[in-house]
Amino acid sequence: MKKQWMMMVVICSLFLLGACGQQKQQTENTAPPQPIEAELTVPEKAAVNEEVTLTTKVTQGEEIVSDADEVMYEVWQEGKKEDSEMIEAEKDKEGNYIAKKAFAQDGVYHVQVHVTARGLHTMPKKPITIGQGQPTDSTTTPQETEEHQQHS
Incomplete structure (x- = not known):
């Protein structure tokens, strides 16, 4: 049971880190266009x-x-x-x-x-x-x- 719990924590941590990376990339790509x-x-x-x-x-x-x-x-x-x-x-x-x-x-x-x-x-x-x-x-x-x- 402990192994499954640890595996869930690792998977959730990786998922959160991946989502943060996508958020940062989206923010960088929304710079205002040149006139x-x-x-x-x-x-x-x-x-x-x-x-x-x-x-x-x-x-x-x-x-x-x-x-x-x-x-x-x-x-x-x-x-x-x-x-x-x-x-x-x-x-x-x-x-x-x-x-x-x-x-x-x-x-x-x-x-x-x-x-x-x-x-x-x-x-x-x-x-x-x-x-x-x-x-x-x-x-x-x-x-x-x-x-x-x-x-x-």
Whole structure:
């Protein structure tokens, strides 16, 4: 009987030690993911009705993200965000996400790319001047972006 009791104690001890090792491994693997970055490329100027290419390179650390869940371009004329247009991007051979757009009238427009990838979301934004469009006081500079990261 003593042998059986000792054997049970040894087995229980090994089981507890194994469970503690798994708990530690799970904790180490739940580090927060690196943020995704979206490099939005938009021409600074274009002519009315000229087709322009909107390009976004998505990365996570050093890795190019070619498996984004969604990449959409939101485009609106200065002061008319409520009339924005959404354009779905397509992936090219290099892993960039692209869309094409022609603007029908002069003005300053904003292009904001919405990228959802690997449980994260980011939304950089840049302006583009079409034809004789004149920036207003509220127009952003080409370097200004609006970004945030959130876990999905």
